[in-house]
Amino acid sequence: MNLQEMLKTAVADPPPPAIDLDDLTRRVRRRQVSTRWAVGTGGLGLAVAMAVAAVGLAPLDGGAPWQPESGATQLVPPVSADPRQELLAARLTAQLRELGPEFGVPAGTVFTVERGEWGAATDGYWYVARWSSGGVQLAIIVRRALIPLEDGCAKNGPDMSCERTEGADGSVNYVVTEGAGAAPSRQAENYRLDDTAVMVTAAGGTAFTVEQLLTLAQLPGWSLVG
Amino acid sequence: MPDDSDFREYVTGRLDQLRRTAYLLCGDWHAADDVTSTAVMKLMRHWRRIRELENIDSYVRQVLLRTWLDERRRPWRREWATAVLPVRAVAAADRVVDERLAIMGHLAALPARRRAVIVLRFYDDLSVEETAAVLGCSTGTVKSQTSRALDTLRAALVPVPETAEEAAR
Structure with missing residues (x-):
């Protein structure tokens, strides 16, 4: 068997495609609308x-x-910042205030508006609060982002593990642990159907589990809708 | 709502081929569907411009390939190639499955660009010039990458005997 035949044999029986053109069309149109809004x-x-x-x-x-x-x-x-952005930041700060003592948020911690990096936010901005608790650097980033298309997650390496789960409501979660020992970085992300994405990161210690971070990321108060 | 019937017609006609090419690049049908979906979305966004191109297929392959390369650069997608692949003699009934697994394993072990060259030239039947156009490199590079990739595959793809008697000869 030559190479061409081998390649053709390798793709001879594909499983049914998991590609829905209607869904892709909807996603593209939504993205185009939000891009136009952001550009405007x-x-x-x-x-x-x-x-x-x-x-x-x-x-x-x-x-x-x-x-x-x-x-x-x-x-x-x-x-x-834009008054609407300030309003959203204030609303997120109110949610931050409601967190229990377990997250050790200092009294003056607030959400600020930043330019998103890597085009990570569909409108170009994200809302971030950073603080330190028990030697661990914590950050919550709330941004507008579409649910990622890929249905897998990590190619888990020796130094990183990643897991993707789907919530009953259709939201998608990722939990990532990078580094080992006493100072790993842990992260939980929650992508919601309303195109809000929440990322909670704890770096430099083991005081917070990924489950705690995911619970925090899933709080309904982190919303950019309305 | 804009009329996208020509886009749908084009994509529907080529989706199967795109998926298969993506599978040979990714080595995984789920990842292949992801890459194909992302490429289709990119095409859709720029379809008004793309539809005017002379060689749409070549451009579409380029988009698919770049999408795959971009995906691989994402930290959580980075691949961890295994140095040694299991090659073993199998019974004739398992032969097709085993050959399929073997070729996919050996393809996965190739560096990304060499894998792309092999897939484009030997699966998509592109010429050296067409492959160079898709990859955005010179024809000389395509030739050298092809040669090196084939050397690797030749060394790895040990012919497996059909029967026990053949094996004993």
Whole structure:
């Protein structure tokens, strides 16, 4: 048997495809809508930021920076997140406050809005709270993200294990442990049908189990809907 | 709602071939379905531009291949190749299954680009030039990668005798 025949034999009896064109079409359309929304919002934000920067930085005649006249109010507003984002961050902070003492969240910990990395959030932003408890660095990241297509998870290596599970409601969870010994990194992710993804990470200690992190990630309060 | 009938017609006609190519690259039908789905979604997003291309099939193979390579780069997808693959003599009834497993195992042990070259040239029947176009490399590279991959496969694919008598000869 030559190589061509071997390859053809290897793919001779494929199982029924797990590919649903209708489902893929729906996903693409949803993604296109959210991308358009993000581009529109981003473009508007960029225009506002440039306008604000231009007013603030434009030198006057002779190169002297602009100063408001005595008694006049400052025209350049402070740079801040979109009011809607601030509202969402405040709502997530309220949920953070409700966590029990087991997670050791310091009183001043709040959610802030950050630019998402790697295009990981469909709208480009994520909401993050970070704190330290018992020497373990904890972080919760809430972002808009679609449920991943892959139905597997890890190619578990010698230093990393990953497990994917599906909830009864159709949500998808991943729990990952990386590193061994006294200072592993543990992570739980919860992808929801409303396109919210919650990632909880505990790095540098064994004080939190992945089950605890997953329970935390699954709290309904971490939602970006509404 | 936009009319996507030509896209559906195109994809439906080639889905089976794409899945099989993806399977030879991934070595796993579930992963093959994932890669194919992602590639189909990418095609759909850019279909208005792609439909105007002269050689859509070549572009689609390129998308599939890049999707597979991207997937492999994800930390949780990284592969851990085994150095030694089990090659054993089997009864004639198991021969087809065993050959299937053997070729998949030996393909999986090849570096990604060499595996892609073998699949594109010997399964998809692409020429050296077409393979170079899909992989985005020179024809010389395709030839050298093919040669090295074939050397590896030749060394690994020990012919298994059909019968006990043949084995004893």
